[in-house]
Amino acid sequence: MPITATSFGTIADQEITAFTLQNDSGMLVKILDYGGIISELHTPGRNGSADVVLGYDSLAGYIPNPAYMGAIVGRFANRIQGAQFTLNGVTRHLDANEPPNHLHGGFHGFHTHRWQAEPYIDQKDFCLRLTRRSPDGEGGYPGNLDAVVIYRLSADNTLVFDITAISDQDTPVSITQHSYFNLAGHDSGDICGQQLHIYANTITESDNALLPTGRILPVAGTPFDFNSLAAINPNHPDLVSGYDVNYVVSGIPGILRPAAKLHDPKSGRTLKISTTKPGIQLYDGTHLTALQIAGKNNTRYPKWGGLCLETQHFPDAVNQPEFPSPILKAGEQYSHTTVFSFDVV
Numbered sequence: 001m002p003i004t005a006t007s008f009g010t011i012a013d014q015e016i017t018a019f020t021l022q023n024d025s026g027m028l029v030k031i032l033d034y035g036g037i038i039s040e041l042h043t044p045g046r047n048g049s050a051d052v053v054l055g056y057d058s059l060a061g062y063i064p065n066p067a068y069m070g071a072i073v074g075r076f077a078n079r080i081q082g083a084q085f086t087l088n089g090v091t092r093h094l095d096a097n098e099p100p101n102h103l104h105g106g107f108h109g110f111h112t113h114r115w116q117a118e119p120y121i122d123q124k125d126f127c128l129r130l131t132r133r134s135p136d137g138e139g140g141y142p143g144n145l146d147a148v149v150i151y152r153l154s155a156d157n158t159l160v161f162d163i164t165a166i167s168d169q170d171t172p173v174s175i176t177q178h179s180y181f182n183l184a185g186h187d188s189g190d191i192c193g194q195q196l197h198i199y200a201n202t203i204t205e206s207d208n209a210l211l212p213t214g215r216i217l218p219v220a221g222t223p224f225d226f227n228s229l230a231a232i233n234p235n236h237p238d239l240v241s242g243y244d245v246n247y248v249v250s251g252i253p254g255i256l257r258p259a260a261k262l263h264d265p266k267s268g269r270t271l272k273i274s275t276t277k278p279g280i281q282l283y284d285g286t287h288l289t290a291l292q293i294a295g296k297n298n299t300r301y302p303k304w305g306g307l308c309l310e311t312q313h314f315p316d317a318v319n320q321p322e323f324p325s326p327i328l329k330a331g332e333q334y335s336h337t338t339v340f341s342f343d344v345v
Helices: none
Strands: 003-011 014-022 028-032 038-045 048-051 071-073 084-087 090-093 116-122 125-134 145-153 158-167 176-178 195-198 200-206 212-218 244-249 257-263 269-275 279-283 308-312 333-344
Touching: 003 116, 014 116, 014 125, 014 145, 028 145, 038 269, 038 333, 176 308, 195 279, 257 279, 257 308, 269 308
Parallel strands: none
Antiparallel strands: 003 014, 014 028, 028 038, 038 048, 071 176, 084 090, 116 125, 125 145, 145 158, 158 333, 195 257, 200 212, 200 244, 244 279, 257 269, 269 333, 279 308
């Protein structure tokens, strides 16, 4: 059976279900209706299949989920300075869950909710549709926002993450998928030595609080230059604290285009990411050790144990008039597609 559903525990008297999508090409994806979390992603390599996303064995790990492992993040991914913004002449105060700033939708962001789930098959693709209403005032955001996320697994080992949303008030929206990838396997150690290519010539400069200064800087000649496939080295002497930076994806926002490529030389696994969003955040998992995360199969995830490639609007874009606008107008449709394509080379 290409789509199965099993119980993954209960929270607040609600049963949480894990949906498994599996194709005939050796790829398996397990998705929870809690937070839209990708809890497992098995994909072939030269010497067999491996689960290449970090996560937990049980729901108990995902309820605090301080690292947002595998989750749908929203209403606005990344940071908003001072946990506030002004829109249509009204200043909105958001959850200051990373004081004094706002991070990843606040205390009760999209990753903390059970979504309505509908598995189905469409033209031989195995799909899971997740829907929820983010009510007016959730996290401090204006408007009732109705969001739809579709995960689609194809026979060619492509996983599509497709999002639409509509609001009854103007509101900022930037929804992303927050999986931590380690193409050698989630329990294989750190990602140092795996190779990365990011299709971007520039980054948004950030301060010590990881908030953008408003400046766009070239990557050429810096440790942030991944314009060709290069080994990941978060311990680079010119880096202050590893990689946690937003890249300006080359090409036209709104058009699906290459954003990143990740390759593990040992297993041959390769992940190609395309997106319609203007930016992609590279985070190298620097703080995984500090969070003391006990993951799947009792794995103690190390520093740099997995990396995130989060397709998004730029951080704090709602307070940066020079950045592409993240404002969704009332009655209009938000749309975002990111494609994860896996291969062995």
